[in-house]
Amino acid sequence: MKRVTSRLLSAAVGLVMATATQADEGMWMPSQLPSIGKPLLAAGYKGNPADLADLTKAPLSAVVKVGGATGAFVSNDGLVLTNHHVAFGIIQYNSNAQRDLIQDGFVSHQRGKELPANPDSRLRVTTGFDKVTERILGAAHGKTGRAYFDAIDVASKALVAECEREPGMRCSVVNMFYGRDFYLVTQLELRDVRLVYAPPRAIGNYGDEVDNFVWPRHAGDFTVLRAYVGPDGKPADFAKENVPYHPPAYLKIAREGVREGDFVMLAGYPGITYRHRTxxxxxxxxxxxxxxxxxxxxxxxxxxxxxxxxxxxxxxxxxxxxxxxxxxxxxxxxxxxxxxxxxxxxxxxxxxxxxxxxxxxxxxxxxxxxxxxxxxxxxxxxxxxxxxxxxxxxxxxxxxxxxxxxxxxxxxxxxxxxxxxxxxxxxxxxxxxxxxxxxxxxxxxxxxxxxxxxxxxxxxxxxxxxxxxxxxxxxxxxxxxxxxxxxxxxxxxxxxxxxxxxxxxxxxxxxxxxxxxxxxxxxxxxxxxxxxxxxxxxxxxxxxxxxxLRPAYMETLITYREKQGRAVYPDANSTLRVSYGKVSPLKARDAVSYDPVTTTAGIVEKNTGVVPFDAPRPLLDAIARSDYGDYADAKSGAMPVDFLSNLDTTGGNSGSPVLNARGELVGLNFDSNWEAVSASWMFDPRYKRAIHVDLRYMRWLMDKVYPAPELLKELGVPASEHR
Amino acid sequence: MKRVTSRLLSAAVGLVMATATQADEGMWMPSQLPSIGKPLLAAGYKGNPADLADLTKAPLSAVVKVGGATGAFVSNDGLVLTNHHVAFGIIQYNSNAQRDLIQDGFVSHQRGKELPANPDSRLRVTTGFDKVTERILGAAHGKTGRAYFDAIDVASKALVAECEREPGMRCSVVNMFYGRDFYLVTQLELRDVRLVYAPPRAIGNYGDEVDNFVWPRHAGDFTVLRAYVGPDGKPADFAKENVPYHPPAYLKIAREGVREGDFVMLAGYPGITYRHRTxxxxxxxxxxxxxxxxxxxxxxxxxxxxxxxxxxxxxxxxxxxxxxxxxxxxxxxxxxxxxxxxxxxxxxxxxxxxxxxxxxxxxxxxxxxxxxxxxxxxxxxxxxxxxxxxxxxxxxxxxxxxxxxxxxxxxxxxxxxxxxxxxxxxxxxxxxxxxxxxxxxxxxxxxxxxxxxxxxxxxxxxxxxxxxxxxxxxxxxxxxxxxxxxxxxxxxxxxxxxxxxxxxxxxxxxxxxxxxxxxxxxxxxxxxxxxxxxxxxxxxxxxxxxxxLRPAYMETLITYREKQGRAVYPDANSTLRVSYGKVSPLKARDAVSYDPVTTTAGIVEKNTGVVPFDAPRPLLDAIARSDYGDYADAKSGAMPVDFLSNLDTTGGNSGSPVLNARGELVGLNFDSNWEAVSASWMFDPRYKRAIHVDLRYMRWLMDKVYPAPELLKELGVPASEHR
Known part of the structure; x- marks a missing residue:
């Protein structure tokens, strides 16, 4: 049977992939983006691809590593947007029997009330990404087997030790294309992280395990943090006198939302893929x-x-x-x-x-x-x-x-x-x-x-x-x-x-x-x-x-793809990558189609009053009032919650900012669909989708349901009555 | 919460129902059809509504009652098309350890090989439908309570006894509009029923309980029977010398299939509804x-x-x-x-x-x-x-x-x-x-x-x-x-x-x-x-x-509806009814849409090799060969299996013939969707759907997978190589 399916599908895959790859598939190193500028612009990007080349410069320098996941600076005073599930440890750390932030959520109305994260919380801002292939492979040349392995290990440890001599820096050596290129990644490590805004669990994690890997989805999986540094502007442990960190860049939140077919792009730290395996x-x-x-x-x-x-x-x-x-x-x-x-x-x-x-x-x-x-x-x-x-x-x-x-x-x-x-x-x-x-x-x-x-x-x-x-x-x-x-x-x-x-x-x-x-x-x-x-x-x-030896395989593959008119990205390895694509529906099975945008109506439909479908009363009341201001879709009048794209992601992309054609923030990546679980090995454009919180939903919650007008103002998208 | 949903939805319901009712909702008595001829023609019917008025004349006289369900004559020699699940008792009766027709299906290549059904199998052809209100209520006038009940009971029993004096007839008295009108239904009862063609269980009941009430569906839920009568043309128990019955009319199978939006209508014996309750x-x-x-x-x-x-x-x-x-x-x-x-x-x-x-x-x-x-x-x-x-x-x-x-x-x-x-x-x-x-x-x-x-x-x-x-x-x-x-x-x-x-x-x-x-x-x-x-x-x-007393309520309702420009059908009571509508997709939940036609690709997708998703090898092989002849959809090349309509049905409509605008047979009703379970009380046009076998699938199976060329010829749709 399986052989039958396979035979039927392979023709279709070949066809779709040959025409769609460049637009859909790819976890690009920022330095590669100018070389794929043509398809990037053809796909709808309105900026200059060259501006995306350097991950230590704006806008990519606004993207931060949050533990094993991703986040982004969204204000000049160090606000960071990431997923509720990524910040969950911080929310849990600040919760107790008297003050249950998991259950109730949290809104800080002034900076002094922001809550320190658990002391081992870290935000990392990439400040250097330097090719060090020769320094790493120098001592390995001519060696084989265990000796080749050890030479790389020793050289890498030495480079990292040298780099980490500067206080507040974390360094690592990563290799691209399975040993062909080596890079030294230098990251500023911020240690004073504070909780600013979190929705209740029943919004941030609405649907929990039942909806895990599921589209259509209805979770408001976002949380706002703020990075602090010492009065001298250097990374420091939590202290009362610390001041907000001024990031090298921050992302602007879009005023408009997205619709099916709109260009989107995403930057983040995907963990590991195997797509160029033999x-x-x-x-x-x-x-x-x-x-x-x-x-x-x-x-x-x-x-x-x-x-x-x-x-x-x-x-x-x-x-x-x-x-x-x-x-x-x-x-x-x-x-x-x-x-x-x-x-x-x-x-x-x-x-x-x-x-x-x-x-x-x-x-x-x-x-x-x-x-x-x-x-x-x-x-x-x-x-x-x-x-x-x-x-x-x-x-x-x-x-x-x-x-x-x-x-x-x-x-x-x-x-x-x-x-x-x-x-x-x-x-x-x-x-x-x-x-x-x-x-x-x-x-x-x-x-x-x-x-x-x-x-x-x-x-x-x-x-x-x-x-x-x-x-x-x-x-x-x-x-x-x-x-x-x-x-x-x-x-x-x-x-x-x-x-x-x-x-x-x-x-x-x-x-x-x-x-x-x-x-x-x-x-x-x-x-x-x-x-x-x-x-x-x-x-x-x-x-x-x-x-x-693998670099010879990769070399051949890269040249062969070039001949096919296609660029090759290295397999994911927890370094910063960019992917681009569009807001896309999903035809998951015969006669089953999923729209790419969910709405608040779906929250009410799914709600049973029992965990994990127990939306809080204030949210249900606000939905009942249809009090959506201008956050709702102008055409349909429906209030968007999450949206789906064909962006190329994998584990580690949680919290990745999703940008529109003008580079403005429209969403926050937080999951992928069940059909895409196999994308760590193969990107199949028919099924690979990524699931994002629609920032209109976040803004509506912050404006009408659990109001935080000061925060919306700092984010550059003031609440309706404050405009 | 529930109140909230309700409030939100009621406006939408009101809106849709007011404009769509006449086209979508209604289990019409055939005699009512001329009075709703205008909306019927507007919906796309190409015939003369007056031809549908008398259920004892063609084409409605081709519709038969098969046990508690429905079927239709499809040849001049008494072939009857109904559901596999309706004929299941007959298939089971003819199965044993040596000859497992449930598992293997059955194809009779000549009349002598057709298999007699269990002796209590019955087909009923309606030959009379006479208004007897006065005869029934005559003795009840002036009475109340138990006496009124008994008067009706006695009068009904007398009428039935009188009617059943003619051999081979089954009679019953039914009331419409909750006691307003009474009818005597006279039915010819055929007792020699034989099995002609049945697909294997894994086609006829593909998906079984797992897919019950589910759309998208992929079952070939059909079976072909034949009615026999004695050499004198009268109903008779099974006997070798019996001859095929010549029905008063039979339905012609369409050469073309249907697409989304196409007009369809259906006739059958819906069991019971409560829509006009208070x-x-x-x-x-x-x-x-x-x-x-x-x-x-x-x-x-x-x-x-x-x-x-x-x-x-x-x-x-x-x-x-x-x-x-x-x-x-x-x-x-x-x-x-x-x-x-x-x-x-x-x-x-x-x-x-x-x-x-x-x-x-x-x-x-x-x-x-x-x-x-x-x-x-x-x-x-x-x-x-x-x-x-x-x-x-x-x-x-x-x-x-x-x-x-x-x-x-x-x-x-x-x-x-x-x-x-x-x-x-x-x-x-x-x-x-x-x-x-x-x-x-x-x-x-x-x-x-x-x-x-x-x-x-x-x-x-x-x-x-x-x-x-x-x-x-x-x-x-x-x-x-x-x-x-x-x-x-x-x-x-x-x-x-x-x-x-x-x-x-x-x-x-x-x-x-x-x-x-x-x-x-x-x-x-x-x-x-x-x-x-x-x-x-x-x-x-x-x-x-x-x-x-209820007739006064119904009288008021009917007059009130007339004022609204709407006709009223009596609640279902196992008598022959007609409904019309169109091939319709279903938007079941937020962001979830179902196409109205499934294809053989879905059979392969669902197949696990384990009951109930264990499609037989010959079917899978034929799908793998894409050997669809001209049965596939001309535009997409896909082979249809089942389709969805907004026809008004309830239990008892199993096996009902589904006709196109020209009155030709295009499908066979066999189930409804989960969201429509409440339609016995209220027809909600957003959710009420009926599920039908696409007759193109039946014809393809009979032509290419389990061939029965003689039968296709008798059905007027010869196999490709016999045309």
Whole structure:
């Protein structure tokens, strides 16, 4: 059946993508925008593409990183607009039984009343983006494998340390096109962040999990923060005497809204995509990785659900893990469904075959083809142990006591080295986090359930062919399910890692003492550790070679696309990117069409009075009054809430400002549709959509429902009675 | 909240209904069609409205009643087209382990191979529809209450007996406009029905319960039957020598399909609607009856679910009752949701108020107003005991042993009278059905569950005010939950009605023996019976008066509507009706739009390979080949499956032929959308839609997927290669 669907759809995809790609797909580095100025202007942009080239200059310098997401400066006095769900930690931090800002929302009517965020809140403003390819690859030239990997690691750490010598700066080295280009990103880190305006949860997160990934959507997912600095204008921790930060630039809020077909663009920090992976990697993802991961996760889900049926205590302890397994299963199934729907594997394969055929006729073929073939061999080599690696990965994330033992032994091993040479995640600065994890074990652990989870994973492991199994593991767990069960029973019956004090004490114990501990579980893991270190080493050697060789693949792809008249953007890697497109409806299924703008009527339709569809009374009253001023759509009279575009986004784009053709702020990105879950691998223009709060809805709420006239004035869009 | 929605929507409803009613709403008696010829022609009908006036003449004489649903003759040799779900019993009857027609479908390639239906299958062709108001009401004039009711009952029974003297005829007396007009319906009853063509279940019922009430839909819900008669041309039981029946008329299948906006009309036997009920009855339905019924049914659902959690046997025995409670809850909740969405109560109230105000200024007011006021009083009187009556109704339908005892005692009581005077349902001809019910008890009964169901209903009963309670019931069940439980325990511990032979023997025992039986449950019910007979008598007296007085209300409504330029159709009552409208999309919710035509692409999208989305391989292969001949839409190239119209339908319209502007057959009605569940009370043109199989899909299946060229030829639409 699936093959049938695929065959039917592939023709359509090919057709649409060939004509639409340049206008729809792309997470562009700002420096690339002048080179795609022609399609950008053709799509409707009214500004000068050259103005968008430098992310340290206006308007892109108004875009900020808010934790793992995005936001934007919207006033000269440091107001920042981001999502309610992005600022949720700050709202929660300021809430308590007496003052429930989650439930009630928050409006500050004067600066002195703005509420300090949790002390670890950070806003980052990019102040430098410098190409450092030669400095990073200089020492790597001529090396291969693990040595190539380490040379890059050392050079990057050195550059970052040098850069962070300036106080208040956070630096990082990122690579573009899988190792072809390296950049040093310099960011000013603002540490005094305050809460200015938040709608109640039932507006900001209207629909919650039920509406997650759903269009049509009706959430007012926005919050206003303000950045403060010390009286000297430098980043500072919270202090009464701090003053508002004056950003290098801020975005102007549009007076008009958007309609279907209007040009929009978006800037933000998308996390990670895999679109330029090879056809073999696409096939691995669709044909093996996603279905297998879902299958194993479902086995684990079943273990937990069965255990919880008779044991309420176990059900409670594993509720969070169960929830996360379910989310993962849903997410991966959605990705699989989407990639099949788009016939991603065949499409990518056809594209790659055509590229390689074209390369054969080029003079560069003799240079580029061998490394491309080596990339394929490296990927195949990595895949040779993929079943084992998946199971070991789950062993480390889906257990509590086993994970604790693995962490403790690895810490003991790394603590034998000077701190800078310790593995990331096991450095001195990571010890607090590890202690926190070790403390949480108690609330999430039940020995019977953990043993069943381990038995599930390791029984699968025992069935792997010899080449994938590890002598240390065979030794430790035996070769039959009966042996496995007996050993797990024995180890779990005697280990004392179930006691919190025990676990914490091993974190600071002498490395040798941990390695030779007489605790049964620590001793078991000590026997496994050589195998795990060996796997780690092999992985890094492979990654080093991939960093060395993949650029040839990317080079070929870029030149091939150029010939097709298409530019190539690097896969997302949490750096600032720009995408452009238009306000777009969605034809999700046969005979089902979604308009690109939702209205307040939909809030009333969805409302049940019960969480998550429990819109607050003031909102319902305002809707009943149709008191929309000039925020409503002039033609239809309807009050917009959210809108949909075909902008290219992924996780990390939450809170990204959405701009109109004149570069004015019209929306705030906050989610994408279910059909677009697979866009991390393939952008299918038929289904990829991004979901935005319409700023007219935000302004209406701030004007008529939970009024903040001072704020609207500062935002340059005064409330009706103040104009 | 609800009030808010309502207020917002009512303006829109008023607006749409005022302009659209005549084109969209209406289940017209054929004799009414000439009087609405103008709007009918304006809507696009190309024929002569006068030709539709007589349901005993072509084309309406081609419409047949198939059980409780509809079908149509489609060839001169008696082929009948109806729904797969309507003919399901016939398909099931012909299926066994060796020949599974449900799973595989059926194609007869020659007449001798057509399969006889179950012997109780019936097709009815209406041959007479005569106004008999005077003959029915003659003896009732001057009477009131129970006497008025009985006079109508006696006159009707006499007319029917006289009419059925002709062999092969079935007759009934129906009333229109709630007692204003009476008609004698004469139907020729065909008893030899044969199966000619049925698609596999996975086509005919693709989507099953999941897609029930759902648009977009992708079912090929059709089946072809053939009517046979004896060699003398008269109705006969199945016999080898029987010959195809030549119907008085048959419908021609259209060569072209329909598109959005095209005129369509439909004829069939809609079951029951309540649209001309009074505003007080609307309020009772929305404010009390639907929410209370749902609430009590949910209590019963909970009892069954809880019992089934620990007791697999009980879970199995009550699975069917649970399913039916859930369906009822879903259905009633949907009706409630829809009536609230349409603000039905306020709209109806406003309409009625305006009507009464207008009446006040008329000379007829002095005549018509008093009976209208009496109608309101009668409705109010009936409502005074509505809680009790609801609970007693559920007591009789949601139990097994209690119900058996109630049926046995009532039969014993009725068997003391001459057969024609026995209550309908308790006459001699009903005894087989009763015995069948009594036999099934075993498979659906568990004493613990039944006692809990009774306790739930009767505890609610005990809490009713004195005026609603019955001395006999208080006496039998006590006044406190503790008394109730003790008595139920005692009765259920000793009754022998749990044994099938016992139950059946009481059905034929001497009436006096039953009345004085020493079985605890029969004895208990014997104590209740006087109360139940009294309630029955009160109900009939009220119904008699309503039949006497409601015509004044209808008279006023009809005249008032005339003044508004609108004709009035009688509420549906299982008689032949015609509705007309157009192929219409549906805007179901904010930002959600449904196209009015689905395509085969949607079958592939929905297909999971698992029931109910397990389209057969030959269908999927044919879709993959896009081998659509000229059945596909010429413009889009897509192959249509089902389509949506705004035709006015209700239960009973299943299998109704859908005709185009030239009176040719283009579709087959089979369901309506979820948003239209409330249309039995109010037709809201924004949401009321009917779902039809597109006959192009049927023809394509018969031509390319499960070929039946002979049949297509007989249908006048030969397969491509035979033209």
């Amino acid at each position: 056809a073999a990697e696409f096939a691995d993802q669709v044909e093996w990785r996603l279905p297998t991961t879902v299958q194993v996760m479902q086995q684990l889900q079943q273990v937990i659900e069965e255990a919880g049926r008779d044991d309420r205590q176990a059900a409670i302890r594993y509720a969070s893990q169960l929830q996360s397994l379910k989310n993962g299963i849903k997410r991966f199934s959605g990705e699989l469904e989407g990639l099949k729907r788009s016939d991603a594997v065949a499409t990518r394969r056809k594209d790659e075959d055509a590229m390689l055929a074209w390369l054969g006729g080029q003079s560069s073929a003799a240079v580029l083809r061998p490394p491309i073939d080596q990339v394929s061999q490296l990927i195949a080599a990595g895949n040779a142990t993929r079943e084992r690696d998946l199971l070991l990965g789950l062993l480390q994330t889906q257990t509590q006591l086993m994970r604790s033992a693995l962490i403790l032994q690895r810490f003991a091993y790394e603590r034998g080295k000077p701190d800078p040479q310790r593995e990331s995640g096991y450095q001195r600065r990571d010890e607090d986090l590890a202690a926190g994890m070790l403390r949480q074990v108690q609330r999430r652990y039940d020995p019977a359930v953990e043993k069943q989870l381990l038995a599930t994973l390791l029984t699968r492991y025992q069935q792997l062919p010899d080449a994938q199994r590890l002598p240390e593991f065979d030794d430790a767990f035996g070769r039959t399910p009966a042996e496995l069960t007996a050993r797990l029973d024995r180890v779990y019956a005697s280990t004392r890692l179930g006691e919190e004090a025990q676990r914490l004490s091993w974190l600071t114990a002498e490395p040798a003492a941990v390695e030779h501990a007489d605790d049964a579980l620590l001793a078991l893991v000590a026997r496994l550790q050589p195998a795990l270190l060996r796997i780690d080493d092999e992985r890094k050697a492979r990654e080093g070679d991939l960093l060395r | 505003a007080a009855e609307f309020a009772d339905q929305v404010e009390w009856r639907l929410p209370t019924t749902v609430q009590v049914m949910q209590q019963l659902q909970q009892v069954i679910e809880e019992a089934g959690r620990d007791d697999r046997q009980a879970a199995i025995r009550y699975a069917s009752q649970l399913q039916s409670l859930k369906n009822g809850i879903k259905r009633f909740s949907g009706e409630l949701e829809g009536l609230k969405r349409s603000d039905a109560v306020a709209t109806r109230r406003k309409d009625e108020d305006a009507m009464l105000a207008w009446l006040g200024g008329q000379s007829s007011a002095a005549v018509l107003r008093p009976p209208i006021d009496q109608v309101s009083q009668l409705i109010a009187a009936g409502n005074a005991t509505r809680e009790r009556d609801l609970l007693l109704g559920l007591l009789q339908t949601q139990t097994q042993l209690m119900r058996s005892a109630l049926i046995l005692q009532r039969f014993a009581y009725e068997r003391g009278k001459p057969d024609p005077q026995r209550e309908s349902g308790y006459q001699r001809r009903d005894e087989d059905l009763a015995a069948g019910m009594l036999r099934q008890v075993q498979r659906r009964y568990d004493p613990a569950v039944e006692k809990q169901l009774l306790a739930t209903l009767l505890t609610r009963y005990q809490q009713l005010p004195d005026a609603q309670r019955l001395p006999e019931f208080d006496d039998a069940f006590g006044r406190t939950p503790a008394e109730l439980t003790a008595r139920l325990d005692r009765v259920y511990a000793s009754t022998r009605l749990g044994e099938e032979a016992q139950r059946l023997s009481w059905l034929t025992a001497e009436p006096a023996a039953v009345e004085h039986a020493d079985d605890a449950l029969l004895a208990l019910v014997a104590r209740l019976q006087p109360a139940l007979l009294r309630i029955d008598d009160e109900r009939k007296a009220r119904e008699g008066d309503l039949l006497r």
